[in-house]
Amino acid sequence: MNALITGFTQTLRRIFTDGGVLLLLVGAIIIYSMFYPLPYLREVVKESPVGVADLDQSSLSRQLVRWVNAHEAVAVVRRTGQPAVLEEAILAGEIDGYLIIPAGFREDVLRGRRAVIVYGGDGGRFLVLKQVLTGFAEATGTLSGGIDVRRRMAGGLSKDQAVNAQSPVALHLRPLFNPREGYGSYLIPAVFVLILQQTLVLGVGMIFGTDRGRMRSAGIPVESESTAWLVGRFIGGSAAYVALYAVHLIFYLGFCFWLFDIPRGGDPVALAVFAVPFLGAIVLFGQMLGGLCAERETSVQAVLVTSLVFLFLAGFAWPLALMPAPLRWLAHLVPSTAGIQGFLRLNQMGASLAEVSHWWWTLWALCVAYGWPAWRSWRRVYTVGRSERSERNST
Amino acid sequence: MTAMRAVLRREWEDIRASPLAQAQLLWLPVATIALLWAVFIRGTATELPLAVVDLDSSSASRQLVRSLDASPGLAVTLRTESLETARSAVRRGDVEGIVLIPADFLRDLKRGQVSEVTAWFNAQFLLTGNVLSRELQTGVLTFSAQVSAGSRLARGDSKTAVEINLQPIAARRDTLHNPYLNYEPFLVAGLAAAVVQMFAMLGAVRVVGRELRDGTAGEWLATGDGSIMTAVVGKLVWPTVSGVVVGAAFLAGLHGWSGWPMPGSWAVLLGGLVLMVLAYEGLGLLVLGMTANYRLASSVAAFVTAPALAFAGLTFPLSSMPAAAEAWGRVLPLTAFVRLQIEQAGRGSPVLESWPELSWLGGVALVSLTCALPLLRKRARAPECWGRR
Numbered sequence: 001m002n003a004l005i006t007g008f009t010q011t012l013r014r015i016f017t018d019g020g021v022l023l024l025l026v027g028a029i030i031i032y033s034m035f036y037p038l039p040y041l042r043e044v045v046k047e048s049p050v051g052v053a054d055l056d057q058s059s060l061s062r063q064l065v066r067w068v069n070a071h072e073a074v075a076v077v078r079r080t081g082q083p084a085v086l087e088e089a090i091l092a093g094e095i096d097g098y099l100i101i102p103a104g105f106r107e108d109v110l111r112g113r114r115a116v117i118v119y120g121g122d123g124g125r126f127l128v129l130k131q132v133l134t135g136f137a138e139a140t141g142t143l144s145g146g147i148d149v150r151r152r153m154a155g156g157l158s159k160d161q162a163v164n165a166q167s168p169v170a171l172h173l174r175p176l177f178n179p180r181e182g183y184g185s186y187l188i189p190a191v192f193v194l195i196l197q198q199t200l201v202l203g204v205g206m207i208f209g210t211d212r213g214r215m216r217s218a219g220i221p222v223e224s225e226s227t228a229w230l231v232g233r234f235i236g237g238s239a240a241y242v243a244l245y246a247v248h249l250i251f252y253l254g255f256c257f258w259l260f261d262i263p264r265g266g267d268p269v270a271l272a273v274f275a276v277p278f279l280g281a282i283v284l285f286g287q288m289l290g291g292l293c294a295e296r297e298t299s300v301q302a303v304l305v306t307s308l309v310f311l312f313l314a315g316f317a318w319p320l321a322l323m324p325a326p327l328r329w330l331a332h333l334v335p336s337t338a339g340i341q342g343f344l345r346l347n348q349m350g351a352s353l354a355e356v357s358h359w360w361w362t363l364w365a366l367c368v369a370y371g372w373p374a375w376r377s378w379r380r381v382y383t384v385g386r387s388e389r390s391e392r393n394s395t
Numbered sequence: 396m397t398a399m400r401a402v403l404r405r406e407w408e409d410i411r412a413s414p415l416a417q418a419q420l421l422w423l424p425v426a427t428i429a430l431l432w433a434v435f436i437r438g439t440a441t442e443l444p445l446a447v448v449d450l451d452s453s454s455a456s457r458q459l460v461r462s463l464d465a466s467p468g469l470a471v472t473l474r475t476e477s478l479e480t481a482r483s484a485v486r487r488g489d490v491e492g493i494v495l496i497p498a499d500f501l502r503d504l505k506r507g508q509v510s511e512v513t514a515w516f517n518a519q520f521l522l523t524g525n526v527l528s529r530e531l532q533t534g535v536l537t538f539s540a541q542v543s544a545g546s547r548l549a550r551g552d553s554k555t556a557v558e559i560n561l562q563p564i565a566a567r568r569d570t571l572h573n574p575y576l577n578y579e580p581f582l583v584a585g586l587a588a589a590v591v592q593m594f595a596m597l598g599a600v601r602v603v604g605r606e607l608r609d610g611t612a613g614e615w616l617a618t619g620d621g622s623i624m625t626a627v628v629g630k631l632v633w634p635t636v637s638g639v640v641v642g643a644a645f646l647a648g649l650h651g652w653s654g655w656p657m658p659g660s661w662a663v664l665l666g667g668l669v670l671m672v673l674a675y676e677g678l679g680l681l682v683l684g685m686t687a688n689y690r691l692a693s694s695v696a697a698f699v700t701a702p703a704l705a706f707a708g709l710t711f712p713l714s715s716m717p718a719a720a721e722a723w724g725r726v727l728p729l730t731a732f733v734r735l736q737i738e739q740a741g742r743g744s745p746v747l748e749s750w751p752e753l754s755w756l757g758g759v760a761l762v763s764l765t766c767a768l769p770l771l772r773k774r775a776r777a778p779e780c781w782g783r784r
Contacts (some may be wrong), residue, residue: 039720130525175516238620355483
């Protein structure tokens with residue numbers, strides 16, 4: 001018990017008396033929470049600029065342009081008679097999409113020939129492209145459907161009958177969760193979980209890297225303490241990180257999500273139950289990796305490099321099922337994968353604990369798997385073994 | 396010249412002796428890019444799992460389900476009569492969307508009333524959600540058109556007439572620059588550039604920062620014959636070679652081995668790569684010169700480079716960001732390089748189109764290196780700046 005308390009208080013003191021560590025384990029948490037969400041504060045891309053080349057200049061073509069302009073996804077900023085101008089504007093990045101209405105458009109429609117228009121966007125920009133194409137498709141579809149309905153009415157159907165016959169099946173397509181379909185609401189919850197893990201790995205790596213040097217002269221001599229006492233100190237120290245990160249987790253999931261207005265509605269009890277193995281896993285993961293960092297600065301580099309990989313392995317940007325099998329296994333070994341999957345489903349999608357049990361057990365399995373290497377790594381840093389001691393005595 | 400050779404030899408000895416340095420110059424960037432590439436190797440999302448709640452169980456509803464299942468983007472993996480079961484499957488992650496076919500689906504179709512189908516897609520996982528919603532739209536529209544055509548054919552209209560009447564305005568959808576809507580050439584190329592900039596900035600901080608930390612800066616400067624120019628240039632040769640070779644190897648793999656077209660100018664693309672590496676090295680050294688602290692400079696480098704891709708406008712347009720984020724994004728050299736990459740490798744723009752990006756990258760490299768040199772000279776001559784952690 002004594003060892004637990006000593007480990008806990010000493011670790012906390014260690015964190016709060018080292019400026020560099022404090023900057024990471026507390027300062028970075030706050031700075032990143034404001035910096036990362038910055039690009040996505042406006043969430044939804046609306047009114048993407050598009051250009052129109054109306055070669056027909058008829059009442060019908062002007063109607064189409066008006067309907068395109070009225071669509072919330074796009075705004076017509078460029079009107080020209082030459083399609084080549086539109087291509088140049090796309091190349092220059094002035095517009096995100098274009099619509100070309102050929103000459104004879106109205107004639108074709110009136111005479112019952114098929115009129116072909118051309119629209120498109122810049123495939124290099126996925127998010128915008130989806131909106132631009134939807135805007136064009138819906139405006140064209142409405143106009144096209146209206147023409148068909150008028151023809152059917154001319155054929156003797158009532159207006160209702162004509163509408164129904166034109167499109168016998170209506171699709172109501174709705175987003176489930178993330179109701180605004182916002183980019184920030186999609187990305188921020190996942191990135192925050194990753195930030196928690198990565199700053200912890202970074203902080204522990206920095207502490208271990210610094211202490212390794214110091215402890216050579218002032219470490220705990222192995223033979224002077226029982227293994228049980230050392231294990232107690234290790235567990236106490238781990239508990240200190242868990243306690244600190246529990247506060248961070250509440251700050252992120254509670255305060256920041258509220259501040260950035262990210263949809264959230266998880267059951268606090270379920271979130272807390274899920275947080276236990278998550279915090280345990282990242283603390284043990286951090287201590288395991290921390291032991292690998294030979295010097296204080298290496299951890300910064302290691303963490304930076306792994307951040308992008310861990311983010312995309314988490315299976316929220318790209319489904320795990322579509323990754324090659326070895327990557328799926330690798331993804332399960334990183335706590336952030338299970339953490340992101342679990343927290344997103346619990347908090348943003350309103351899942352119950354039972355529905356995320358796969359990820360909950362994954363985290364417990366990681367706690368077990370990383371417990372031993374984390375302990376070995378801690379022991380290597382903080383205790384001075386017999387061989388090292390005799391080495392020092394001889395020099 | 397002999398001084399330069401001495402600095403280069405000193406660096407080479409260090410690289411040979413340190414597995415960590417070798418990892419940073421070669422294995423880590425290569426492994427990182429390879430992993431990210433492997434994640435997106437499938438490129439397009441296919442066979443996204445879908446739940447169907449069929450309350451009608453009629454010939455028509457089954458036909459709709461079959462036609463949805465047949466579309467390449469969708470796979471009906473769960474059939475149930477309970478909407479709650481389907482919702483739970485989405486929350487678990489077993490399926491990404493739900494289609495609800497109401498009980499009077501066939502009856503309404505026969506009576507000539509509109510049959511309403513409701514579908515939900517998981518928008519929390521936005522990229523797959525977008526693909527799913529597009530596929531659902533196409534699938535249901537196709538089915539609807541078949542039914543509508545059926546009724547006209549029954550009335551005795553000719554097949555072509557039916558097709559034209561149904562869709563009097565046909566649209567040819569034409570996606571410039573990435574007709575396959577594939578993630579591989581765009582997202583992976585952006586990620587690879589992001590990896591290169593990280594290693595460039597950190598690498599520059601590392602090679603000089605180490606000298607300050609270990610108190611060997613004086614010795615380093617002396618090897619360069621007292622010239623900070625020689626000393627720094629000698630330092631940067633290996634990290635620059637590493638960044639450019641890794642980046643160029645990736646581009647060769649993407650456009651050669653993987654076969655994505657490269658309509659633009661290789662010279663401009665590779666020139667941009669070299670300038671981007673130099674720009675980030677310059678920024679790294681500038682930060683190091685200002686802080687004279689290896690660890691702090693590493694942290695700043697991490698802060699700048701880790702989220703840079705989010706600010707580069709590749710996934711989320713710069714113009715839709717708040718002013719502060721947009722300004723930060725426009726300053727980052729990565730943003731310029733990503734634009735240049737889209738212009739050259741994606742659109743095949745004329746060389747002149749990429750001139751602003753090239754000059755921005757070159758300008759950042761020139762200014763940051765010019766400012767960093769005197770600062771570093773001061774630090775290398777001031778032993779009181781050494782050994783800071």
